[in-house]
Amino acid sequence: MKAVTTTDVKELKPLYKGKVRDIYQVDENTLLMIATDRISAFDVVFNEGIPEKGVVLTRVSNKWFGMIDWISNHLISTNPSEELPFLRGYPGLNERSVLVKRLKRLDVECVARGYLFGSAWKEYQKTGKVCGIELPPNMKQAEPLPEPIFTPATKAESGHDENITAEQCIEILGDEDLFNKIKTETLKIYQMAHDLLREKGIILSDTKFEFGLDEKGELYLIDEVLTPDSSRFWDASQYQVGTSPPNYDKQFIRDYLETLDWDKTPPPPPLPEEVINKTIERYKAIERIILQL
Ligand SMILES: Nc1ncnc2c1ncn2[C@@H]1O[C@H](COP(=O)(O)OP(=O)(O)OP(=O)(O)O)[C@@H](O)[C@H]1O
């Protein structure tokens, strides 16, 4: 199957092209959000897509949105061609698209971590802290944290997202109550998903959420939720402290890229077919587990 890396919906006004999603305006309050098969690592988008990745991400997010029923979410329809019949003229688009409520996005990435990995591990090695949170000494890579922590990051317009402290996050939001709310929600969703997945032999190391506000100031969960693009899923049976655990996420691509002599700035190196195939295999494996929860 060919990867869908670009979209061109002639009937709608294109609003935004993210690293992965193409967003079109349906009306003033409604967006069509299409998950393409584009993949990014280290914030660089690759030329090759991962065939069907966008479909997998869409199904996974929709499943979680249905399970996280205590907070409002942006979904209006998971079958947009009902409202927009012209979408049927674009093969493969409907299953990777959702209609969503257009919200005022909070400009922070809301990350929950239960384990010391990735940028948190890097920061800890330098400072002993993560996002201003003091951690016990002598922790190892991938070690469970004493308790899950909220580690917000900036949403950089260009360049890399950067971890920030609670104080910096409150400053960006301009509202301490809002900070407390998104922190509480982030940790609550993480814990729920972590516990459910743990029973299925999966460790949810960390995950990122985005939130938005409506005109009345009500908080909504938006974007994508608990997908292999936004989360680290480890195989519990092979997990070992001090290592990069076998995973069902983008780590496979990152690990491959680390073997190259590439400075992680554009242009991206080509992705070999084997890396593409292994990646979609892993995404589909975690999808099967999540859809059965
Ligand atoms: N309901 C919503 N209302 C407004 N914006 C949304 C909504 N849901 C998601 N978004 C935004 O749509 C974009 C989705 O595209 P994508 O995931 O490709 O972006 P990205 O590359 O992660 O980049 P960035 O989030 O930094 O712009 C994100 O910018 C996200 O914040």
Ligand SMILES: [Mg+2]
């Ligand atoms: Mg995104």
